[in-house]
Amino acid sequence: MSTIHIAAGRPYDVLIEAGLLKQCGQLIREVHAPCSVAVVTDDGVPTHLADTAEASLKQAGFAVQRIVFRQGEAHKNLETLSDLLEFFASIPLTRGDLVVALGGGIVGDTAGFAASSYLRGIPFVQVPTTLLAAVDSSVGGKTAVNLQAGKNLTGAFWQPSLVICDTDILAVLNDDLMADGAAECVKYGVLGDAELFAMLEQGGLRSSMKEIVTRCVEMKGRIVAEDEHDTGSRQLLNLGHTLGHAIERAGNFALTHGHGVAIGMVLITRAAIARGLCEASALPRLTNALKACGLPVECPYKREQLLEAALRDKKRQGGSITLVVPKAIGSTVLMPVPVEELSAWIDDGLNA
Ligand SMILES: NC(=O)c1ccc[n+]([C@@H]2O[C@H](COP(=O)([O-])OP(=O)(O)OC[C@H]3O[C@@H](n4cnc5c(N)ncnc54)[C@H](O)[C@@H]3O)[C@@H](O)[C@H]2O)c1
Numbered sequence: 001m002s003t004i005h006i007a008a009g010r011p012y013d014v015l016i017e018a019g020l021l022k023q024c025g026q027l028i029r030e031v032h033a034p035c036s037v038a039v040v041t042d043d044g045v046p047t048h049l050a051d052t053a054e055a056s057l058k059q060a061g062f063a064v065q066r067i068v069f070r071q072g073e074a075h076k077n078l079e080t081l082s083d084l085l086e087f088f089a090s091i092p093l094t095r096g097d098l099v100v101a102l103g104g105g106i107v108g109d110t111a112g113f114a115a116s117s118y119l120r121g122i123p124f125v126q127v128p129t130t131l132l133a134a135v136d137s138s139v140g141g142k143t144a145v146n147l148q149a150g151k152n153l154t155g156a157f158w159q160p161s162l163v164i165c166d167t168d169i170l171a172v173l174n175d176d177l178m179a180d181g182a183a184e185c186v187k188y189g190v191l192g193d194a195e196l197f198a199m200l201e202q203g204g205l206r207s208s209m210k211e212i213v214t215r216c217v218e219m220k221g222r223i224v225a226e227d228e229h230d231t232g233s234r235q236l237l238n239l240g241h242t243l244g245h246a247i248e249r250a251g252n253f254a255l256t257h258g259h260g261v262a263i264g265m266v267l268i269t270r271a272a273i274a275r276g277l278c279e280a281s282a283l284p285r286l287t288n289a290l291k292a293c294g295l296p297v298e299c300p301y302k303r304e305q306l307l308e309a310a311l312r313d314k315k316r317q318g319g320s321i322t323l324v325v326p327k328a329i330g331s332t333v334l335m336p337v338p339v340e341e342l343s344a345w346i347d348d349g350l351n352a
């Protein structure tokens with residue numbers, strides 16, 4: 001089993017291994033005494049996963065109740081948050097009780113936010129069931145739901161007490177879910193792990209799942225430990241995301257997040273090369289790695305659509321926007337640029 005210690009303000013471990021779900025009760029017992037547990041999941045997460053988790057929790061002495069909300073970004077909202085809080089209160093969960101988030105990033109973000117505010121904060125455990133959740137959203141303590149005005153506009157920093165990642169669950173994900181998470185894996189490779197990048201470039205995603213997830217979580221953990229509240233180096237995790245979000249928005253979310261981020265990484269890398277900031281070999285390597293993961297590399301939208309969408313980005317601070325710029329595979333820098341220069345970056349990114 002890989003055990004990665006996350007040195008956040010409230011530290012915790014991420015456990016990664018095949019077959020962990022059926023032992024989740026025992027594993028949780030090691031960090032939390034038997035109590036009432038609300039298992040939160042959505043109706044797209046295979047039911048047998050919640051059944052297995054519940055059986056294991058019960059065997060370890062926990063009293064378990066399950067709540068299943070409707071899948072999809074449209075339900076990652078205040079109404080679902082309210083349903084979860086009312087459910088916790090109906091059990092009732094007390095300060096000494098626990099929330100287990102079993103699902104993808106939507107379940108983790110929503111259940112995590114509910115746990116952060118219920119009784120002013122009760123512990124929660126993340127059990128990621130998508131690759132994106134395993135390598136990204138389950139680690140680092142960002143929780144949120146969407147408002148009508150935009151994604152993740154209300155939330156909290158609330159670290160889990162434990163993250164249990166069963167790679168058997170990830171091994172059988174369909175190609176689309178796999179590709180979405182793979183974009184984040186490629187991102188970590190470009191950010192600072194050339195060996196991870198090489199594994200992905202060689203098409204090793206399914207065959208080296210445990211090692212790839214471990215390397216991604218190690219990198220995310222290092223960055224989170226350095227800048228838990230996202231005021232500095234944590235922004236590196238936005239590689240490909242400023243333009244990726246713009247791509248998602250430009251198409252009214254026709255492209256999923258990972259697909260947008262993949263194209264966003266291609267655009268920022270191409271623009272960085274055009275400006276003499278990045279090694280030219282990074283672009284063909286990046287596009288090969290993305291294609292090996294089943295991800296797109298061409299942008300279907302025009303400059304004006306991207307620019308308009310990018311300017312609505314909440315990460316924009318006043319007159320400047322911080323771009324994450326690759327220098328080479330395995331090395332990136334943060335670069336604040338005036339908003340007026342963004343259109344030139346987008347032009348350079350689109351000019352194949
Ligand atoms: N908190 C963070 O740091 C952070 C980081 C990145 C992304 N996010 C958030 O994560 C969300 C995206 O996460 P996601 O990509 O996991 O999406 P998701 O949670 O919507 O999961 C994708 C779909 O797969 C289904 N699913 C989940 N597990 C499955 C399994 N094992 N087999 C088959 N289907 C399964 C879900 O029901 C859903 O329909 C976004 O809302 C994003 O804002 C948060």
Ligand SMILES: [Zn+2]
Nearest residue numbers: 184241257261
């Ligand atoms: Zn992302």
